[in-house]
Amino acid sequence: MKKSVYRDKVLVKNKVILIHVPKVAGTAIFKSLNIKRTVHFHLTDYEREDPAKFQEFFKIGFVRNPWDRLVSAFFYLKKGGMKNKYDRYMQNKLSPFNSFHDFVYALDRNNHFKNKIMNEIHFKPQYLYLINTNGELDMDYIGSYENLEEGFKILKARLNKPEAVLNKFNLSNHKPYWKYYDEKMxxxxxxxxxxxxxxxxxxxxFNRLL
Structure with missing residues (x-):
């Protein structure tokens, strides 16, 4: 029997759908709330499985500056990510690229490669995780990585966890993302x-480049 996407007891009890967009502090959010980290389900997975719950539940997710997220995903997967089978597969896929610069220019040169990469979990456009079956954004709240505390406060209130503190996990040691870009990139x-x-x-x- 297929496991339900409505699988976390805390989320279901409080009627919350939390969309975990990859590389948008999901691990930090889940661990800080003591919720089991889930698969990167799309909003449509919840809608298709149980339309009644989908309409009733509070839908929340977080997004991140795409230029920043791409840098984060690249270096995360170059190191093997969480060392699971999929992340190892992606590590191997990125192994020909010695730098983020080489990776981005390869995406520009090869449309087939770019299309395949953009269909992978960590590189997929974020809006695809947050739209309903009609292709519309259908979230009650979309928080940002850049202002994570604000969204975290809303989420912990919804889950009746006022004592929860947002901690940081999977911290990267690469340079600020804007330092990896030239104008063409x-x-x-x-x-x-x-x-x-x-x-x-x-x-x-752009002001950071001055």
Missing amino acids: IKIVGDMYQKDIELFNYEFP
Whole structure:
């Protein structure tokens, strides 16, 4: 029997759907709330399984600046991620690239490779996790990685966990993301994630390059 996507007792009891978009502090959020980390389900998985619950539950998720998220995902997977089978597969897939620069320029040169990469869990556009079966954003709250505490307060209130404190996990040791980009790379990634950028009002911090 297939396991339900409505599997966490704390979330179900409090009628909350928490969408875990990859590389948007999901591990920190789940661990800080003492909730078992879930698969990266899409919003549509919940809608299709139980439309009544889907309509009733409070739907919350978090997003991140796409230029930042891509850097984070690249270095995370280059190190093998969580060392599971899929992350090892992705580590092998990224092994030909000695730098983030080489990776982004390869995406630009090879559309087939780019399309395959953008269909992988950690590189998939974020809006795809947050839309319903009609292709519409259907969330009650979308928080941001850049202002995580604000969204975390809303989530812990919904889950009746006022004592929860947001801790940091999976900390990276790479440089600030904007230092990995030249002007062409900014455009390449901006074009790849244009819909995320428009929907969630992101921009590249050009002032950091001065």
